[in-house]
Amino acid sequence: MLKNYFKIAIAVLRRRKFFTFISLFGISFTLTILLVLTAFIDKVVGDSYPDRKRDRSLYVSRIQLSMKDGRSSGPASFYLFDHYGRSLKTPVKVGISSGFNGTNTYVNNKKIAVNYKYTNGDYWDIMEYDFTEGKAFTKQQIDNADKVAVISEDMKREYFGDVPSVVGKYIEADNVKYRVTGVVKSVPITSYMVYSDIYLPYTVAKTDFRKDKSYQGGFFGVFLANSSADVPKMHAEYEDMINRLPMPRKEVIKIYSHADPYIRSYVDAGDEQHSGITIAITAISIFALLVMLLPTLNLVNINITRIMERSSEIGVRKAFGASSGTLVYQFIVENIILTLLGGLIGVILSVVALQVLNGANLIPNLVLTLNFTVLGIGLLICFFFGLLSGVYPAWRMSKLNVVTALKAQ
Amino acid sequence: MISLQNIEKVYRTNTVETLALNSISLDIAKGEFLSIMGPSGCGKSTLLNIMGLLDQPSKGAIKIADQKTDHLSDKQLANFRNQKLGFIFQSYHLINDLQVLDNVELPLLYRSGSAKERRKLATEALEKVGLANRIKHFPNQLSGGQKQRVAIARAIVGRPEIILADEPTGNLDSAMGNEIMDILMQLNQKDGTTIVMVTHDENMAHKTHRLVRLFDGSQVQ
Numbered sequence: 001m002l003k004n005y006f007k008i009a010i011a012v013l014r015r016r017k018f019f020t021f022i023s024l025f026g027i028s029f030t031l032t033i034l035l036v037l038t039a040f041i042d043k044v045v046g047d048s049y050p051d052r053k054r055d056r057s058l059y060v061s062r063i064q065l066s067m068k069d070g071r072s073s074g075p076a077s078f079y080l081f082d083h084y085g086r087s088l089k090t091p092v093k094v095g096i097s098s099g100f101n102g103t104n105t106y107v108n109n110k111k112i113a114v115n116y117k118y119t120n121g122d123y124w125d126i127m128e129y130d131f132t133e134g135k136a137f138t139k140q141q142i143d144n145a146d147k148v149a150v151i152s153e154d155m156k157r158e159y160f161g162d163v164p165s166v167v168g169k170y171i172e173a174d175n176v177k178y179r180v181t182g183v184v185k186s187v188p189i190t191s192y193m194v195y196s197d198i199y200l201p202y203t204v205a206k207t208d209f210r211k212d213k214s215y216q217g218g219f220f221g222v223f224l225a226n227s228s229a230d231v232p233k234m235h236a237e238y239e240d241m242i243n244r245l246p247m248p249r250k251e252v253i254k255i256y257s258h259a260d261p262y263i264r265s266y267v268d269a270g271d272e273q274h275s276g277i278t279i280a281i282t283a284i285s286i287f288a289l290l291v292m293l294l295p296t297l298n299l300v301n302i303n304i305t306r307i308m309e310r311s312s313e314i315g316v317r318k319a320f321g322a323s324s325g326t327l328v329y330q331f332i333v334e335n336i337i338l339t340l341l342g343g344l345i346g347v348i349l350s351v352v353a354l355q356v357l358n359g360a361n362l363i364p365n366l367v368l369t370l371n372f373t374v375l376g377i378g379l380l381i382c383f384f385f386g387l388l389s390g391v392y393p394a395w396r397m398s399k400l401n402v403v404t405a406l407k408a409q
Numbered sequence: 410m411i412s413l414q415n416i417e418k419v420y421r422t423n424t425v426e427t428l429a430l431n432s433i434s435l436d437i438a439k440g441e442f443l444s445i446m447g448p449s450g451c452g453k454s455t456l457l458n459i460m461g462l463l464d465q466p467s468k469g470a471i472k473i474a475d476q477k478t479d480h481l482s483d484k485q486l487a488n489f490r491n492q493k494l495g496f497i498f499q500s501y502h503l504i505n506d507l508q509v510l511d512n513v514e515l516p517l518l519y520r521s522g523s524a525k526e527r528r529k530l531a532t533e534a535l536e537k538v539g540l541a542n543r544i545k546h547f548p549n550q551l552s553g554g555q556k557q558r559v560a561i562a563r564a565i566v567g568r569p570e571i572i573l574a575d576e577p578t579g580n581l582d583s584a585m586g587n588e589i590m591d592i593l594m595q596l597n598q599k600d601g602t603t604i605v606m607v608t609h610d611e612n613m614a615h616k617t618h619r620l621v622r623l624f625d626g627s628q629v630q
Contacts, residue, residue: 004511004518011506316502319463320563321491321519323484402463406502 002333009334012306013341023302026295027342027385028349033291035350035378036357039368044190045263050129051194055228057126058235059193059265060085060221063257065248075099076257077217078202078209082120084241085221090234095123095222100196103174105159112158114173115195116149118202118209126224127194134167134182137201141181145203149178152186154364155197173198188366193220215248215255223259235259292381299339299389307331307397314397315405324398331397335390336383343382347375410571410603411437411460416469418455418626429455430466431626439570442597442604444614447623453607454575456623460605461494461573462486474570491519495564495602499576501556503548509535509559510544516567534562538592554585561592565602572596574606578613590616 013020048054063080064073081096088094100115121139129136129150137148149171151159160166170177178200187195202209209217225234238259245255258265307314317327347370354368418430430452437443445453458464459471462478471478474493481489495516503512513531535541538558548556557577564572574593578586590613596602606617614620622629 003524004507004514007511008504008506015506312502313504316504317515318487319461319490319496320516320567321487323487323519325484326487326519403458406463406498 005330005333006337008330009337012310012334013338016306016309019302019306023299023338024342024345026298027339027382028346030291030295031343031346031378031381032349032353034288034381035346035370035375036353036368038377039350039354039370042373043188043366043368049185049191050127050187051191051222051262052128053126053224054262056225056231057262058223058225058231058238058259059262060223060238060257060259061193061265063215063255065215065252066254066256067251068253069251072216074216075218075220077212077215078219079213079217080215080257081219081221082210083213084245085223085238088223088234088237088241090225090230090237091223092226093122093126093222093224094120095126095224096120096202097123097193097199097220097222098202099192099218099220105172105174107159114155114197116173116198116200117196118200118205120202122224123222126222129184132183132185133165134180136199137181142201142203145201147176147178147204148181148201149173150182150184150199151180152184152197154186156180156183171198173200176204178204186365188363190363190366193222215245215257221259231261292385296385296389299335299385300392303331303335303389303393304396307393311397311400311405314400315402318402318405327398328391328394331394332387332390335394336386339382339386339389340379342385343379346382347378350378410439410441410474411435411605412470412472413456413460414470414472416456416459416466416471418452418459418464419467429626430459433469433623433626433628435621435628437603437605439603440597440601441619442594442617443606443619443621444617445605445607445621445623446609446611446614447629451623452626453623457573457575457605457607461496462490487519491516491567493569493571495567495569495572497557497560497564497572497574497577499579501548501553501560501580503556503559503563505548507547508544509540509546509548509551512548512559513562513566515563520567530566531562534566535559537565538562552585553581554588557581557585557589558592561589561596565596565600569602571603571605574604576607576609578608578610586610586613 051057060076060081062073063076064071078096081094085091085094097119098117100117102113102115105112105114121142124136132153136150137146141148151166151171155171156166159171160169166180166183169180171180178198189195223234223238225231242255242257247255314327322330350370354370358367413433413435416430416433417428420427420429433456445456447453455464459466462471462473476489478486478489504515510528510531513534514527517527517530532541532544535544538561540555540558540562543551543555548559551559572593577593578589581589593604593606594616597604606613608614
């Protein structure tokens, strides 16, 4: 019976090529968008290089000061992490790094855009960058405010050209020359907490971050626990610390900041009452639903037209013994065949789209790949599409009176 | 074999009520070949559809093969049609997307049985109507007479006790019509299949055992 359904499904697809094209295009294009998007999200939040200790780390990306007439939200200050964060008992390390800043530098009259960020010593103990040569600057060098730098592989190539080693050579940024101590494998800009072209000791900055005692600044914090079992305790300890912070000004009535797991820290909205993760998941769900709803409605519409065109066949099948239930089953199977075909095209399109995106190098070092989880989800989505868009037309058609169906030829 | 008692069929719209069949009572014996004649719109096809359980009467009772049919569910009706009845339509109603063999197999899809068995029965049915050499063809590659023979093969493949034919020769020239009629008569005589045929053709009708005439929804002969 399934073979018969398959034959008729393929025949119907070949019969009205334009309708088939619209149906398949709707499914495959939507799926491609979803697959590329999920591959992107998967890469952004799932790629653990160089941050390989996520299971025992908590991240602080923001701090929010709530006032009677508004709020101020942004990254936290070096002082908050250095003074308060490092006083916590559970964390064994507190990595502190600034967000990246941009400047220009010149090599042989060629302008090079450079992003640099400042870090403390713990940062290099927590993060596991792959060094292609040299090593990170030491805590001693930080304390001495030595003008040293770790650079990315991309920066090395761009600034020094194709040379075997650059450790010990100088790189200029913001009119200051830094001695290169190590070269690391590049990180895509989407991993914004760890990305940079040049990493510098925080002590070499023109501003002394230690003296700015406000809570807000331009820094991220990574708190490392001894084991993953200590992470909840570390989270609670940080919350407690924030709750005990003295108010910086009398207008400030509440301070929000959380040490969260990596993904959650990406969408941290400060106030947990209005959790960022809830907002993000809701927004993504609504978006995915809308993206899926449009081709589904389109499919429902096309399916109704297509099925009604086949009323003679429906009449004949009913006359010769097909019950309404059997017909619903047949049309759903046909629809699933259609959507799986669309899904297959979608997967092929996604692979092509990812290759094109990777080839275009829109985001340097971000290599998108189609993983099997995403593929599985894609196929499940197709199956769901097939059911959703097939059930209503199939049910409507199955209720068709046999005589009316036969007359409609 | 078929017993109709006081069958009435009324079509209602918001403003008009049309009486399509008026108190028809008819008994058709097993192995009988009966034809129904009458002018267009007199209710012939409606009566045939009611006999074939494709439509429901507004009043009256139908018994087929000693079984009352008025309380059967959609599934039971479908099963009953599949087991007991075969249909032949004036415009063939073949599925153009399927090959001849797949078309003929169609009633067997709704029964248990292997694909191999279905193929065997469908090939036999096509042999019976002289179209065994056309199994791979699609309906639109056949002539009208050949299409109707495929439709007959589809009607008989499940070996039903009753065949209901709605103007089976209506779209064919007289030579083709005679061929189809010969096949139907053979089925009736050799296999003992009960056949009820709606026709406009007096010659065809006179070849059957009994003729029933309708006029304005009532039986006049």
